[in-house]
Amino acid sequence: MNEQGQAEGAQTVRITSVEQIRKEKYRYNLFVNDIQDEPFIAVHEDIMIKFRLFKGREIHPDELKEIAEEDTKHRAYALGIQYLGLRPRTHKEMAQYLARKGIDEQAAEQAIARLKQERLVDDADYASRFAASRLRGQAKGRLLLRQELRMRGIAKETAKEATDELDAEEETAVALRAAIKKWPYIKGEPRERRHKLMGYLLRRGFPGSVVKEAVREAIRQSEAEDEPDMLDN
Known part of the structure; x- marks a missing residue:
């Protein structure tokens, strides 16, 4: 939310315009109180539907914080899914990526917890696959692979277990x-x-x-x- 939105967050506002953001698919700018200079807040389509943020809707200041937090969590999860589309990621890699994207630590950890629950982020599986692949593809032994896994944020015991599994x-x-x-x-x-x-x-x-x-x-x-x-x- 911009400075204008923060300033006006102290009182109830009414949505007077909704515009899709061209460069960000499924995200929308919400304008309030007929102020068109800059958006009051930007949210994902799912959040907009969940909170029924349509033209004419009045937003109470107590509700605004919840909307912003829900949108941040949603954005963190969506970014995580997008990041995983390139290759598997460790917990540390995902946390660093979300931080670079401006996601606060709490929202990032919540998103990572969800990704772990869905087995999309799995450090043990990542470590096993990484070790087996690098052994065959780059002719690296278990001791060096263990170091590389630690550098990627894999826990010491998890890295050891993964390399000990190598044939x-x-x-x-x-x-x-x-x-x-x-x-x-x-x-x-x-x-x-x-x-x-x-x-x-x-x-x-x-x-x-x-x-x-x-x-x-x-x-x-x-x-x-x-x-x-x-x-x-």
């Missing part, structure tokens, strides 16, 4: 593929190359046991390929 054999296979791909580009003596490869995989978040196995197998396969084929003699 150990798949993680080892991913680490091995990364090691095989990296090995030919590492320079130096054999021992130095081995340490560099281990460091590379550790930085990608793979556990020490996985790294040792992947490095050992990658080097074994590389050496096997370098051996001359006895059948050629």
